[in-house]
Each structure stands twice: as C-alpha cells, then as structure tokens.
Amino acid sequence: MEHDLFISHASEDKDALVRPLAEKLKSFTLDVWYDEYSLSVGDSLSASIDKGLKLSSFGVVILSPSFFAKPWPEYEFRSLVALESGRAKRIIPVWFNVERDDVLNFSPHLADKVAVITSGKKLAAIALEIMRVVHPKKISTLARALAARIQAQSNTELVDVRELQQSPLREPLSQDQLRRVRLIHESLFEVYPISWEKIAGNFQRDAQEFRERELRSWEHIAGTYSGIKRRHNLSRAESQHLFQVLLRSSLGTLEGVTQEAPAWVIEALDDFHRRLPNAKD
Incomplete structure (x- = not known):
C-alpha cells in the first residue's frame, strides 16, 4: 500500500476538522492522503472509497451534517459496507457533530459500524484513536x-x-x-x-x-x-x-x-x- 490511510469527507469539513486531523496524524508519523477525497455533489462515494482503498491500508470517512446534506443515494452506503465484506476492518467512520440517531436515520448500514466519535475529545485523542486501529505498532x-x-x-x-x-x-x-x-x-x-x-x-x-x-x-x-x-x-x-x-x-x-x-x-x-x-x- 502507498498510504496508511485516506480521509473521505465533505469539502465543507476541511477547515473545521479534516485538515487539522490530517496534520495531527502526519505528526504522529502516519502517511495520510486526503486532498483528492474532498467529495462534491455528483461524486460517487463508493467509487471514491474503493479507489482509495486500493492505494491505502485504511479509509476514514467523516460523517457530518455537511456530509449527510449531500444527495448520496442509499445504494452508495450499502456499497460502502459491502467493501469490507469478507475481509478485515478497513473503513473507520468518524462522527463529527452528529449523534447515533442522525446516523441511524440517514443510513442504518453506517450506524451499525463501530465509529470514532469526536464530541468532547481533543484532536490528539481523536488521532490516537484512529492510529490504534490503523497502525498500533507506531x-x-x-x-x-x-x-x-x-x-x-x-x-x-x-x-x-x-x-x-x-x-x-x-x-x-x-x-x-x-x-x-x-x-x-x-x-x-x-x-x-x-x-x-x-x-x-x-x-x-x-x-x-x-x-x-x-x-x-x-x-x-x-x-x-x-x-x-x-x-x-x-x-x-x-x-x-x-x-x-x-x-x-x-x-x-x-x-x-x-x-x-x-x-x-x-x-x-x-x-x-x-x-x-x-x-x-
């Protein structure tokens, strides 16, 4: 793999979370790829993540109000879950300014996945939680x-x-x-x-x-x-x-x-x- 992880996110969340989180993960010696995964209307979520997983060991998906506001069709989320079928965990959902009910109402498939919850946590704690999954040796x-x-x-x-x-x-x-x-x-x-x-x-x-x-x-x-x-x-x-x-x-x-x-x-x-x-x- 070329990268430890990539981050898939809505472009609106880049300044508030994604860029600081990516920089923190990089400072923790992880190889992070995220610039090409700022998703816009019309992009295919599952295609983007599938491409990213071919080049990265893990994919982090930032679930937020901005992410949910985009018109993703339900089959995209079924595809997202299906990407992990029969293999080890490689997709890490991160809940940013959302709660379980928000995720559940939007996609039961995503609500069933164990997630990193950002509420009440410092940036370093969020990064370390992701790092424990992606590269525990580091x-x-x-x-x-x-x-x-x-x-x-x-x-x-x-x-x-x-x-x-x-x-x-x-x-x-x-x-x-x-x-x-x-x-x-x-x-x-x-x-x-x-x-x-x-x-x-x-x-x-x-x-x-x-x-x-x-x-x-x-x-x-x-x-x-x-x-x-x-x-x-x-x-x-x-x-x-x-x-x-x-x-x-x-x-x-x-x-x-x-x-x-x-x-x-x-x-x-x-x-x-x-x-x-x-x-x-």
Missing part, C-alpha cells in the same frame, strides 16, 4: 518519534509528550519493568527531563505485544548514550545532539552520517548497531 514508538521531533527543532527544554496522555493507560508495568524504566529515566534525564510518572505512564500506554520491544529500544538508547558521554565528556549541546542521533537511528529516520561528523557520533552509531559481546540471541 503507537509504541510515538514517544521516541515526538522526542526526536522536539530535538530536531533544537528545543533545549524537552517538554513531556503531552499528546500521549490522550491515550488510555493499559495493564500496569511489573516491578521488573519499572526497574528497567527507572534506569532509562535516570540515564537520560538530562536530555529527556520528563517526570517519573509521565515516562512510566508512556510505557504503560503501550500494548503488551509491543511493550517489551519498546523497553529494549529505550534501554539500548540509554546504554549507548551513557557510554559515549562518559568516554567523550560531552557538553550539554553535544549530549542533546547525541540523544537525537540515537533516537532517529532507533526509528530508522537518520540520514547518512558523513566522515566529517564528530568522532563521537560515528562511534555512537557503530556502538548502537554493533552486536553486544557474549550475546546468546
């Missing part, structure tokens, strides 16, 4: 992605990743996991100064199947960071740059490093990607 890497973005903007005071607080807490961490988080927190605090409650909460928001992998990623970043900083006595600015390099490398978003880069950067990347001695796996 939810677990979001703390690293947001921290890397903040570092790239040369923000010397790393803010906590507040947008992650919109995601619900899951099962509590074990005592062993909490001890590992404590080592990560203490090792990186000077360049990632968020509170203990927030960093532990970030890990608790990870789904169980991704939590261990994310803990290992952060442990690897913290171990490499501590070793390089100790061996090279880095300044605060250099330490922040080192953290950014390691974050981006862990995400696979670091561009090639030239030989003109500081020796400690080249050493850090070599250390980060080298297999540790005495490893059994």
